[in-house]
Amino acid sequence: MSDTLLSNADHGAANRERVRKSLARRHRSETMFRWAGILSIAAALGFVAILFGMIISKGLPSFWQSTVHVEVYFDPELIEGGPQPQRQDSASDADHRAAMVQWQRDVTLSNWNAIVDTALRTSAPDFEIETRDLLELVTSAARFQLRDRYFADPDVLGQTVPVTILASANTDNWLKGTIDRSQPDSRQQLSASTRQLADELLAEGVISFDFAWHIFTNVDSRSAPASAGLAGAFMGSLYMMLIVIVLAVPIGVASAVYLEEFAPKNRWTDLIEVNINNLAAVPSIVFGLLGAAVFINYLGLPRSAPLVGGLVLTLMTLPTIIIATRSSLRAVPPSLRQAALGLGASRNQTVFHHVLPLTFPGILTATIIGVAQALGETAPLLLIGMSAFIANIPANPLDSATALPVQIYLWQGNENRNFFEARTSAAIMVLLGMMILLNAIAIFLRTRLERRK
Amino acid sequence: MNAFVIAALLLVLLTISYQVGWSRSRRLAGASSERLHSRPIYHGVLVALFALLPAIVVLGLWALFSGSVSRAFILAQLPPETAQLSQVQLQAAIGRVQAIATGFGVAGEPAPEEVAAARAFETFQLVSFLAVIGAAAALGAGALFLAQRRIGLRLRARTEVEIAVRIGLIACSTVAILTTIGIVLSLLADALRFFSFINPLEFFFGTTWNPRFQSTGTGSAGEYGLLPLLWGTVMISLIAMLVAVPIGLMSAIYLSQYAHERVRNVVKPIIEVLAGIPTIVYGFFALVTVGPFLAGVGDAVGLDINATSALTAGVVMGIMIIPFISSLSDDIIAQVPRAMRDGSLGLGATQSETIRRVLLPAALPGIVGAILLAVSRAIGETMIVVLAAGNSPVLRFNPAEPTSTVTVSIVNQLTGDADFTSPQSLVAFALGLTLFVMTLLLNVLALYIVRKFREQYE
Secondary structure (H helix, E strand, C coil): CHHHHHHCCCCHHHHHHHHHHHHHHHHHHHHHHHHHHHHHHHHHHHHHHHHHHHHHHHHHHHHEEEEEEEEEECCCCCCCCCCCCCCCCCCCHHHHHHHHHHHHHHHHHCCHHHHHHHHHHHHCCCCCCCHHHHHHCECCCHHHHHHHHHHHCHHHCCCEEEEEEEECHHHHHHHHCCCCCCCCHHHCCCCHHHHHHHHHHHHHCCEEEEECCHHHHCCCCCCCHHHCCCHHHHHHHHHHHHHHHHHHHHHHHHHHHHHHHHCCCCHHHHHHHHHHHHHHHCCHHHHHHHHHHHHHHHCCCCCCCHHHHHHHHHHHHHHHHHHHHHHHHHCCCHHHHHHHHHCCCCHHHHHHHHHHHHCHHHHHHHHHHHHHHHHHCCHHHHHCCCCCCCCCCCCCCCCCCCCHHHHHHHHHCCCCHHHHHHHHHHHHHHHHHHHHHHHHHHHHHHHHHHHHC | CHHHHHHHHHHHHHHHHHHHHHHHHHHHHHHCCCCCCCCHHHHHHHHHHHHHHHHHHHHHHHHHHHHHHHHHHHHHHCCHHHHHCCHHHHHHHHHHHHHHHCCCCCCCCCCHHHHHHHHHHHHHHHHHHHHHHHHHHHHHHHHHHHHHHHCCCCCCHHHHHHHHHHHHHHHHHHHHHHHHHHHHHHHHHHHHHHHHHCCHHHHHHCCCEECCCHHHCCCCCCEECCHHHHHHHHHHHHHHHHHHHHHHHHHHHHHHHHCCHHHHHHHHHHHHHHHHCCHHHHHHHHHHHHHHHHHHHHHHHCCCCCCCCHHHHHHHHHHHHHHHHHHHHHHHHHHCCHHHHHHHHHCCCCHHHHHHHHHHHHHHHHHHHHHHHHHHHHHHCCHHHHHHCECCCCCCCCCCCCECCHHHHHHHHHCCCCCCCCHHHHHHHHHHHHHHHHHHHHHHHHHHHHHHHHHHHC
16 A cells, blocks of 8 residues: 555655554554453453352352261160050051151150250360350251151160261351451350360361261251251252153144144244244243242142242243254255155155154254253242242152252342351352253253264 | 053053054955055054043043042031031041041041941942043943944045144144233233222332232232332343443454454353353342442442442343343344455455444344343343342432342232232232333344344345
8 A cells, every 4th residue: 555655756755644644543443442352252251250260169168068976875864755666456557657656756855955965075075065055066957867867766775876967057157267256255156165165176076077968968947057958949940840841842842843844824823933932032030920820829739839830931941942943943954855755755754754853953952951941040930939948858749849049049048148158159059060961961962963963 | 559540441442442453454455455545553543542532531521520529429428517617627527538438547536427438438439430430441442443443445544643643733832822822811810900909000100119018908008109110120221231232242243253263162152151040140149249349349439339239230130141142243243244344344444444334334233133132131130130139119310229120029029928819919910011011022123123134135
């Protein structure tokens, strides 16, 4: 460019100067534009990094929880109810159960706290501490844990057995330092002597940080936060995902096949198509309203049940699966259909024997992605009562249950923030882990199956 | 036991009918010089369809009504004064009889009339079960007999089976329509019931949101002004767009125009991870990290920013929407014909000039459509605002203060043990209807723009 300018002597230096200036300006703006792009990408990547970094750094420590290892003496003087009742030949099932219930009630009413107390004192014999403060050291579920241990094996009566008991949430906070250690006594949740004992036991190795398996095997707990786990929510989510897979996939694939392969192009099918696109964009909470009004209020299905949650999530996932299946059906070359039809196959045979098998990878990945979406959905579940506190693992899809994301919602609102912020992050890690796993399976299947085609 | 018998019956019926249809059609084909219209498989399936349908209908009806019928039977067996008991006691009395009848027994000595009722109930159960199974089997067998008589060389078994399959497919595709109808009807019905309590004008133009909680009964109902919630929704969506549009658009431009193929292949999926994260996680992130961070920044520069505020919720929602905007604009920019780009570059424009003066104006309608889609998603988003917006439904214009949105109020009004007759819970459906209509209009508009734009180059 500058060559032509040079040859033009009249305009000479002035022009050259002008062009050089404008070029410099243009190049500057080019660089700035480029940098704006780079910065945006850096920001987006930064958000991903901060999000994951925060959750992992907060959540990881709560997978290791302070645990007390003690020798428990199942004292016959303290445990009431006598030996386990044996089945009498004359008794009906109901009579036998009544006797068992009576025995269990007696055992439950025994002074289990005293047994916990004795066990803790034997591990620190020289330490002066009041019973109330001592019991603060371990989770309040300890007495139920020992009781259940006894129910499972009544022969331990009168024996001394090693047992691991979770430390209480407050002890865990103290030992991990998630609570400010320099606060004065009045601001601490534990008494001075309990704190001292906790430190001492940690030094002696009676308390250690063990992997918190109970996060995966326990259900949520209100009275004993240290023992709260995800098992109930996990089962609830599992039932819902099963319902979603069993209902959404066949219905979704069938309607996609009909719309793409059979449907005449008329006002009805247009309506269905517009409908599906709209459904895909309806806010999820509206599906929750639908579930509350139709499934619970009108059809009278039980509140908080995974069945209702599963149905709501099915309706939500359906458009995803239909749209994805349709696009993979569209990707099957028409020559394949024409060949099948030309050889005398009926339209059903063409579709079910030749076209549909080719779309399996597409359907499979769409299913997994839809299920992953449904797995993380929270808002509609709140409206159908799945945010209720449930202390049981649901035995079937009609039992009350909660779900993983709803459990996260419940835990983030817990008053014991020092403890539950970490526990919430741990639950999020479990949820994200499952979603990443699902997506990885989807990607793996897609690459694997598509290559074979 | 019952389930086992029923499953066995259906299985036997299925096997026999399929076998009958299959073998009869084969015999026929062997005996005649003419060829069958359909292959034996289709004859088998057709006969099985015919045989199973009536049996399934009978069993289905029984499953629907057996519960109430057996309750009525037990009630009739018990002494007449039982009927006067309260609902709960009645339930318990019936439960006792059922427990004795199953052989599980009740604790203690059962009363003689209970035992008598239980004996009668046992007989009734057995008889009714046998009757139903018998009816199902007989109907199935009858249908099987009729169906197998139809088998002939000219029977278009395949066509009929295909029609049945087609009907099944059509039934499946109406589920989507039924869902929409269900949404509209349930929202509309309950919203109308709400409007019978509250004047719609008061709802749509009221400026106070104070739905007083329902322990006070269905009496005076509180104030239901939509405007504070609507403003909160709009403000948070605006903030989200201010975050998401520049970052999303610039990322899309950089990735599609500047970045090396290898960089693009790594960066794009990472950004898309943001779209797959559940919104409850974003809510927690906003509450625990972003909110305190923004409050700290506010302290440092002398601004009063609440940790839970419209700003926090908006910023985090913006982060959530970035991949949505970037992938949609990426698609749309890629659709601008290459010739336009090359022409501009050939005239000596720099790359950024080409993008700003040629690509973006050409792609603008599509990008606007993408932004509208993102807005509708922001309006419907729930968990982030539930956790991070502070839930303070007051009409105010400072984004650094707590606010509330339509979705938050739906959650608040419907969680807990709501009965569906008070305006306090019915208002959720009026809010839902508003939300549904708003997002629907935005979506339709956005899809219209995007589609219109696509046609220009096709």
